[in-house]
Amino acid sequence: MPDATSDVWTPWMRRALQLAGLAEGRTSPNPMVGALVLDHAGKLVGEGFHAKSGDPHAEVKALSQAGSKAVGGTLVVSLEPCCHQGRTPPCTEAILASGIAKVVIALQDPDPRVRGEGITRLRDAGLEVVLGVLEKEAAYQNRAFIFRVCHGRPWGILKWAMSLDGRIALPNGASKWISSSGAREWVHQLRAQCDAVIVGGGTVRSDNPLLTSRGISDPEPLRVVLTKSLDLPDDARLWDTSLANTLVAHGWDVDQSKFPAGPDRLVLDSVSPLALSQALSKKNCNCVLWECGPALATAAIKQKCIQEISVVVAPKLLGGVSAQTPLSNLGFSSIEDVLMLQNESFQKLGPDWVFNMISSLD
Template sequence: MSAGDDARFMALALSLGARGLGRVWPNPAVGCVIVQAGRIVGRGWTAPGGRPHAEPQALAQAGEAGRGATAYVSLEPCSHHGITPPCAEALAAAGVARVVTALEDPDPRVAGRGHAMLRAAGIEVTTGVLAESAWRAHRGFLLNRTKGRPAVTLKLASSFDGRIATATGESRWITGPEARHIVHAMRARHDAVMVGGGTARADDPDLTVRGMGATHQPVRVVCSRRLDLPRDGRLAVTARAVPVWLCHGPDADPGRRAAWNGLGARTIEVAVGPGGQLDPGSILQALGAAGLTRVFCEGGGSLAASLLSAGLVDELVGFTAGLALGAEGRPALGVLGLDRLAEAPRFRLIETGAVGNDVLHRWERA
């Protein structure tokens, strides 16, 4: 195979893996393609819930055609025995001649051992193909394994002048239906949707994926130091149907904790920072420890500002509408406490385009 062929088939493996985003945590969303004499004979991706892995599914589809073939895998095959046998072992047993991967898996149980197991079996191994694209695709899993936290996407939908509501709090709807439809698709590709307690109180949100035949829902996370949230709202009455996780401070009233637990929610105690608000790093460490790899934060302004200030936002998604609300409108972000431009968090533009009458722009941390 040429380098061009390797890149083409790895791109397909990455696109297959993306089908599992939001559905496979705490496992990575891996894709696998089996190629025999230039022809694809097997395809697979991580199944909902994280198992089966991509490789055994692709090998099962390939059957005997997998013997002597090349396997393209978007992340190093696992090498440890868990609920299922190692994928590296399955590839060797199937008789593949070559394995091409994009990245080494930093999980301490793997960390190069999968590649070593393949080489020990006499299989040619090529690594680093489309590594940058794979890093972006697996960012949540990689951050969970290396830093103990999920990747964070911060979404802000605002007016042209950066406001998210009028002075009276009216916010539905600043952006149009096309933008809102895309937001639901983005929710579906994340493990969890997160908001601050102020947003939960003011908007009484569902935080679910709607309008697209969704068969699964992300975890709904609310960050509220004192757990002073309405227990007759939408989140409360649906907590047994769709998971609700509440991050709170150590000073939250025990009665409120018990009440929310009784409604079916999961309460998670996290540290409070110097400013008296929940520490964003502690929040993400707790969510990472619970297995989350990708979190979609939809505000409000204080939570968004705290994540940005702490350098914990990995991707920004903005929807900008063609209307202006003026200085009296509510800003998209809370106080950042910046004195100089050099202190402002910087992001690199990766996508922009029209969505209905609004503008979508995506940025990643520089």
């Protein structure tokens, strides 16, 4: 009898993960899930993925495509089927009704409403369940969802672009453009995979950024400005919400009359990266992209709001002791104490390099 370590299921699970990934950036607050159905003879008879919150779950889509061919067959799914009534009925009941004999699952759902209960329901009903096929890959694909469910705040990606000598601007502040057009297009794709893009007031004042995915993602990710002072320009590009929504987050102790026309308002008890992260989690964000300057980036790292770091390195030398670097003081006094990162991947984009690192899972 093939189990989770058997190669029999690996290619099918790889296909389920591929299907799940088709909705990357669009399923929040839900996970990405892909599923397929093999008939009793092992022939593919149905496929599906969860496209967005409120839409049918992947299992239900694959089963409805399979119809009566599912009887005695196998369901391969990248996440444990749900067993609770949410915006859609529980998938476990649809599986039982379909006549499926075996369910192959990559990963247990960490959502407290499921967390093994889906598997128990299927096993109690007499179905064979194989758990753990491509588990690591499935957990990586849904790392943002898993992190939010376990920690109550979104997975944070910090991105910056710098010269080979680690500068993000010239001593006079000029910074457009350090990276190539290819790397900037890659940033648009990265934004499309996230639910929100965050900057501090400093970046709005100096760069007047647009922060959209340039139409790759529909709807565009929410654009968020964190400010203590509300000293923001009257006419920033972010205030035009015809392309994407903008949220300006500030505290109670500011002159509210300075609030610009256009964006929505979020008032925080404490103007901190952590308070903002927690508020964005409640607004259904699984994954947020921090595109801020050194002041806010450093505060976000210190408050454990950054789990992944993406750095574009351009083959340019900017020089200048007074030129800005990506981070300000993290407060370390010994090399033994510094933040250690794991290199996940790197790629070359035109003349630039992009390094992707996992910084912390907690």
